Amino acid sequence: MLAEVLGCFAGRFGRVEPRRAAGQFVTGLLSELEVKTCWQLAEQAGHARPDAMQRLLYRAVWDADAVRDDLRQLIVGRFGAADAVLAVDETGDLKKGIHTVGVQRQYTGTAGRIENSQVGVFLGYAGADGHTLIDRRVYLPASWTDDRDRCQAAGVPDDIEFATKPELAAEMITAALKAGVPAGWVAADEAYGNSATFRAGLREQEIGYVLAVSRSHLVPLDGGKTRIRADRVAADLPASAWQRRSAGAGSKGPRFYDWAWLDDVCTDADPDDGGRHSLLIRKNTTTGELAFYRCWTPRPATLAQIVRVAGIRWSIEESFQAAKSQVGLDQHQVRRWDSWHRFTTLALAALAVLAICAADIADQDHADNGLIKLTVNEIRRLINACIIHPISDLAHRLHWSGWRRRHQARARRAHYTRRLNLELQP
Structure with missing residues (x-):
């Protein structure tokens, strides 16, 4: 599978040297290196x-x-299905300084607070028997797009303008659908579900959606004549409105929640679009915590279908966790626009190796042998044990130890010189 993934894009390199380096780069991302920067990968x-x-x-x-x-195309060829789900979400990487493309003090879910960070918006694909990430965009805040000199220094193309995260997500969904990616649904959290423009764009493309919205989201009822907060709608529901269903299998078994589905509501926007608007409410059976979803389908759907899509949204969170813990998605030390897209794309290639291997093995292994199915974590361990053989030559290791220390010494002298010159300036 590693050879197949590398082979699918080998023709994109006109010279053998970068093609070979790309293969070594992806292989290195799959290795057991603790830090996966260019130094360690080399x-x-x-x-x-x-x-x-x-x-x-x-x-x-x-x-x-x-x-x-x-x-x-390779991922879709393996996971493709007419009812597949395109899931969008963002993830942040904590950064120092101000020169890395897109970095500023901003909220990131990685830290759960405002930090100096870089945020990327990603598109996940959850198909017949597997899921992984298939696209990426780096988010440029207005502080960047309003400063063209700063953008030029980071290699940002001149035609790149400010775009919100929902707009970046919409671009990736549109590109996927135009490329023929089979999908019947879009799922996202409330940062995207609260955007009326994002929802309208999906309806124009006639793809169903189950999008989380905030508890304060105003739900239009009676054709938009009345607007009520989503949590108020839930408070007025009778006990008979709730049904217990599983949102899919989790690591500890089926994920059961209570669900209430208000079909044919939320029709304030494009009431004549030919689809079905609805509001889905999820209640945690233990804590009573509520979550709300704006839904739309171009044709009639069942509660079971809507609940399935709501549950699949978490697949992109699982992909983020695997991408960061297994292939170093957040370990890049690059500053420029092209470099971020290149590193991230190669990390998605490494993640695809693990995701497709896990799906293929699950298809082949139907025996009840008392073992769980191979996870992406375990597959990477086996790849390292059976395929990737670390170089143990002592001379090579000592060479790199000396090279690192020498380079770091030069960098330290340069930093000290610059700091002293700044202190001596009047």
């Missing part, structure tokens, strides 16, 4: 210097978007 690959890996991310000639398209 040492893992047996290089004497990090130049080839750095050149791959910065100066080499290749199109990261074209590689993404090839990778997406």
